[in-house]
Amino acid sequence: MARDDEDFERRPDPDALLALSDKESKGKLCVFLGAAPGVGKTYAMLARAQAAKAEGVDVVVGVAETHGRAETQALLNGLETLPRRKCDYRGRIIEEFDIDAALARKPQLILVDELAHTNAPDSRHPKRWQDVEELLDVGIDIWTTLNVQHLESLADVVSRVTGVAVRETVPDRVLQNAADVILVDITPEELLQRLKDGKVYVPETARRATQNFFTPRNLTALRELALRRTADRVDDQMVDFLRQGAIEGPWATAERLLVCVGRDANSEAVVRAGARLATALNATWIALYVERAGQEEESAEVVRSVDQALRLAERLGAEIARTPGDDLAGEALRFARRENITQIVLGRSRARPFSRLLRRSLTDEILRRSTDIAVHVVVQEDSPPQSRQARKLPTLSQTWLGFGGAAVSVLMTVLVGYGLERWLGLVNPSVIFLLPVVLCTVWLGMWSAIIAAVLSFFACDFFFFSPRYELTISQPQEFLTLVVALVVAVITGMLASKMRTYAQNMRQRSQAVQSLFEFSRKLSTIATPDDILWASTLQIQKAGEASSVIMLIPEEGGLKVSAAWPPVDRMDAGELAAARWALEKAEPAGWRTDTLPNVRFQFRPLATARGVVAVCGIEPKTPEEPLSAATESTISSLIEQTAIAIDRSMLVGESVKAAALEENEKLRTILLSALSHDLRTPLTSITGAVTSLRELGEKLPLEDRKDLLLSIEEEAGRLSRFIANMLDMSRIESGALAPRSDLVDVAEVIRSVLERAKRTFSGKDTSISIAPDLPPIRGDANLLGQVLFNLIDNAHKYGGPAGAIVHARREGGDVVITVTDEGPGVKAADLERIFEKFYRSGRVDGRKAGTGLGLSICRGLVSAMGGTIVAQSPAARRRGTRLIMRFPAARESKRGVAA
Incomplete structure (x- = not known):
């Protein structure tokens, strides 16, 4: 069994094997790491590339920055070089690495110089190391160069040492995931000599560089950083090899x-x-x-x-x-x-x-x-001896309960022993006295089990060993039996107590896991941030038996209490300062921390991939004692789940906003398209007619001049209606539309609209039918006339040559006005959509007509006057569309005047 455990421990690490498998499916990255510019990284990379090409490797140069150095430029001879992508940046043409050309060529090995380079704004990736990762994912091996100051974790260190800010950085994981790291190193003196010889920069630039960045102190510090980082990378690589091969360490390559x-x-x-x-x-x-x-x-x-x-x-x-x-x-x-x-x-x-x-x-x-x-x-010689951890002694009530339970259980065992002795002829009943010990252990704990063991020792001697009813032992074997029975009872009680404690701990852990699972499932069904915060606050308070509060960052900045249980009236200045510290520094502050430890709350950041999104404060029930390890673990898990839920809720909100922005962008595009067409068409007609009248003038026959003037009038009216529609829609959406509430004679409005339609739509037939008992309505006569005119215009556009039919009647307490055409009609699925902005369902002369605003404006105006409008199709004989408006009739007073 021990051998099996040892073999199990020496099996390869599954995580290491998975990481190895993932690396084998991708291309291999080799980084030529240098301490500073000019140490020869590009030269070393190209020299190795020439050697690889001589061995038959398919090598392509993606980008190589020679900086005008003749010896480096010479190494490019004979190597295939991809053409660079030209792009316009701030008025000048620059050349960038063409990742698409590299993917299309897909060589075995590609050289990509200057890994920390920032790409042009129109590039697919903002950084060149991201281009490299995309190439690695498709299985292309890459050689690249990098200076140690561009590593993200060392950028601030380099800035402090050299006084030069590092703006282009590469994540450390890129170097950690590299298959090979080759250190290109020369001494500071040699690098300074290369600067003087003009092998790094032109003389003037080299002189300024030696006065600022390229100083012996800076170069020595950078060289040390490069050597250490390379050694760390090799050490990590060695640990990976150990885990993959199930080889036990240590290997003393680094302490x-x-x-x-x-x-x-x-x-x-x-x-x-x-x-x-x-x-x-x-x-x-x-x-x-x-x-x-x-x-x-x-x-x-x-x-x-x-x-x-x-x-x-x-x-x-x-x-x-x-x-x-x-x-x-x-x-x-x-x-x-x-x-x-x-x-x-x-x-x-x-x-x-x-x-x-x-x-x-x-x-x-x-x-x-x-x-x-x-x-x-x-060893601390002057330290006081370590005090033994005091056991948790039972209380007085627990002592009496344990003693009473032990006594009763032993007494019951004595009675059972008498019964077994009488009916079964049991000679030595000492074995059955293990029963009260085990029972007391399970039900009453270790102290009761020890008492039961001692009482069993004396009870067995007093009631069952001769001479009976005396605490006397006549035979040595009887004494040995009692002692063995006592020892076995004590050991059994200790083991049972340990198992009881273990079972209790497992039950508590199971309850904690179940609680976390239920909480996680509850969070998955909650969508609103407020519900998430309250559910989390209640769960944290329940788990830690402590007051909890969650503070979010409102849009106006600062911190605000968003949820608290029990309710928190206010936070004092110290608590707010601790909460801000946890937010800004992403580390705990307040109670039992190194920052503002006298504050009653301990504030912990709720961190996600996007940063700290909130702060959770915990006020313990007993400030003098720390949280137990189990409680600490549970609260940490709850805080992590809460952070994830808040982040998910924020992502949902952002996705909704993004969808709304996308929809607005679509509407804007549609509007611009409609504007460009519906403004250009009448303007073109007006311009053409005016040009003809100006150039030909009296040469044109009188009838032609009249036709041109009529065309100008019609197109100007069309343009005026279009602009009026846009203004009306703007008024409706902004809530600035305030219709009047006058008594409106519907029949009179219909007749006036009919006269206007005859003048505007010459050649189009419009018929009306008005019931004689039509009552007035409350509303705005001008807006009602505009709605009727838009509906008649819509019927003429889509209704074909038959024109429009307007009908008004009374139905109960409502006045119903319908406008019907005999066109092809509207699909049932589009009967509601035709009232949406910019929606156009029909076609006129082979193209979509209008901007799709007319019916949307009509619904807005009708709703503003307290009415409704719906569409019905087919209208009659399986053809046509009927638009139905319904307004409440004005009430009539007892004197017959409409109220």
Whole structure:
């Protein structure tokens, strides 16, 4: 079994194998890394490319910046070079790398110089390293060059060292994912000599460079950064090889320290000693805390000690890790080998002499089992002896309950023993006294089990061993039996108690996982940000038994309480300052942190890929004690899920806005298209008629002049109606339309519109039918006339030669006005859409007519007067369209006057 566990531990890391598989499916990236410009990166890359071409590799130069250096330019001879893409940038033509040409050519290897280059604005990707990633994804190998100051994590360091701001950066992951990193290095003196010789810049530029960037101090610092980053990259590559091949470390190529954080007060001293050692060795280090699986809930003192030690390690630059395990030493060593740790730092265990007889201390066990990793033991001679962690003693009520339960269970066992002895002739009933011990362990805990074991010892002797009813043992074997039974009972009780504790912990963890799952499912169904905030606040308060508050950033800036439970009246200045710190610095602030620790809340950032979107504040129920590890883990998970839900809600809102903007853009395009046509057509007709009248004048017959003047009049009227429609739509959408509420004689309005239509639509027939008992309506006569005119115009456009039919009648308490044509009609699916802006369903003379505003304006005007308008098709004989307007009739007073 142990062998199987060992084989399992030595299996290849699945994550490492997946990463290797992913890399093998892509092209390989080789980076020629230099400390500064002029060290010869491009030269080294081209020289290797010539060698690769001589070996038969399909090599293509995508872009190579020679900067006019003759020796570098000479290396391009014989290499295929892709033509560059020319683009206009601020009035001048520049040449950029053509990624499409590279994808079309798809060579085995392509050279792309200056990885940190920023592309022209019209390029597919803003940065050249993004072009490189796209080429790698299709399986093309790439060689490129990079200066160390362009790495994103080192840009601020280089700026502080050299005083020169670095504006073009490359993410560190690009270098980490590279298959090979080749360091191109020369001494600062040699580089300065190259500058003097004019091999880097022209003389004037070289002189200014040596006075600013290219100084011995700056070049030495950059060279050190390049050497260290290359060594780190090689070390990471070696760790990947170890994990892929299931090879246990450590390989002492670079120092990596592991600091073991314990449960005592000396852990901070161990952490500081580990930080000093890591600084002296210039090594990376990890602070590890191993949680014993199945142990009882840790006390507040232990949680506080561990929390403080880990936070101190994080401030000192360590990585933080927590891992569960029964075998503390074995788990720590497995972690060390997995992370390629070369040295372990831990404190000296101060175990009591009796404990040392039973088992080795953690320090002794690691020293014994660590055969390939150096171990540093930190000893504080002047520190007081470590106080043993006080066990949680039972209360008085728990003591009496445990004692009573043990006594009752032992008494019941005695009665059972008498029954078994009488009916079955049981000779030695000591075995059955294990039963009360186990029962007390399961139901009442460890203390009750110990009491039950002792009472069972005496009860078995008193009631069943001769001489009976005396606490006397006559035979040695009887004494041995009782002692063995007592030991077995105690051991059984301890194991059962441990299993009970383990089961309770597992049940609590299961409940926490179930709670997180339910919360995650609830968040997936919530769409509005307010609901997300309130659900999260309530869940965090329930999980941590603490007051919780979530603060969002409103559009006007600052922080505002968006949800809180229990309700929070106000936040004082210190709390607001801590919340702003958490927002701006993306790190916790407030209670039990290093920033404003006296504030009652602990504020934590809700961070997403786009940054910190909100701040969550937690006020513990007992400020004197830290949150337990389980509560801390649950709250952290809830905060992460809340951040994701808020981010998702913001993305949904942004997608809605984007959709609205896209729709507005479409409407704008349609409007511009309609404007360009519907303005140009009448203007063209008017211009042509005016030109003919001006040039020919009296030469034209009188009838032709009349026709031209009539055409001018008609087209001008058409243009006027079009502009009026646009103004009406603008008034309707802005809410500026305020119709009058006068008594309107519908019959009179219809007749006046008919006269106007006859003059405007000459040659088009319009008939009317008005009921004799038609009552007046409340509204605006001018707007009603405009609506009727637009409907008649629409009927003439789409109704064919038959013209339009206007009918007005009374139906109950409403006045109904219909305008009918005998055209091809409207599809049932489009009966409502024809009232939308810019929608045009019919065609006139083979093209779509109008702007699609007429019916939309009609609905807006009718609604403003308190009426409704709908479309019906077919209207009669399976043809035509009928537009139906319905207005409430004006009420009549007792004197017969409409009210």
